[in-house]
Amino acid sequence: MRSDGRLARMLHVLVHMALLGGKETSERIAQMLNTNPVVVRRTLGALRDHGIVESEGGRGGGWRMSRTLDDITVLDVQRALHKGTILLPGVSSDHPSCPVERASNSVLEAAHAAAEAKLLEIYATTTLAEIARIALASNGEQAAN
């Protein structure tokens, strides 16, 4: 299975933006994420469509938080980035009518559903404010990245 670093990156950058408090350009955010501005716009655009951040074009434009860190959960960010389930069961569809295949798939699906429920429970109850608190507790420095 392969990783998708977007959720981690967005948590990272959202906390930074909130701590910095103002407006940030894609260029500056790209530096925080060690990537380039297009990737930032692409990913932050999804968050904008879900009311987490706002963007402004033209000179003096950039990105700004729409809500406070208290009001954003990890699940909100996850939902903005991906629709559907987080974990995918990895079932097989070689012989859809085979009862053995169906039984194998159903067992895996049930297991993954249970794991996903656990994940959702944690995502839904973890706010970005808590991440900020952890970060500040481990290091007083804020604007660093």
Added chain:
Amino acid sequence: MRSDGRLARMLHVLVHMALLGGKETSERIAQMLNTNPVVVRRTLGALRDHGIVESEGGRGGGWRMSRTLDDITVLDVQRALHKGTILLPGVSSDHPSCPVERASNSVLEAAHAAAEAKLLEIYATTTLAEIARIALASNGEQAAN
């Protein structure tokens, strides 16, 4: 995140092999999985290295179960196919020294660890015999597929 159908495929084929009771060639197993023999050898080879199946070369050779379905858990198969964790947190490593990135990663890692624990609990307590029972309950036919 991306799918990996090997676990589902191996559960499928192992139950079939046990129900059929004898020895199967890569060719016949490939038909069960709607693929080709090389993929079967590649994947079953990992199970052989973990004592789940045995292989025999030459004329009349093929694959045979090393244990009964009661004695194989989903976790055993998972472990044979993949080393390490099942779910990967999808962390970021853009600025490893940044406390905000570290806090984000640690939250995600903790959440995934909890989800993985749930998954492991189910995998470890689900035997292939149970999958066979489910399959047989839904359809009396055994050798079909």
Added chain:
DNA sequence: TCCATGTGTAACAATGCATGTTACGGAAAA
């Protein structure tokens, strides 16, 4: 009005991983 500085988006290459496929070499039984 012109220009500098932003976002928005299309288009494409690079990467990683599972999977599919062909082509061999080697082992064992008839």
Added chain:
DNA sequence: TTTTCCGTAACATGCATTGTTACACATGGA
């Protein structure tokens, strides 16, 4: 010796994320 298997290397393929370039559009200031 020939047939029938497995074992493996060496590719091609499909798909999703990420990186990159290019260009259209918006906005504020000189």
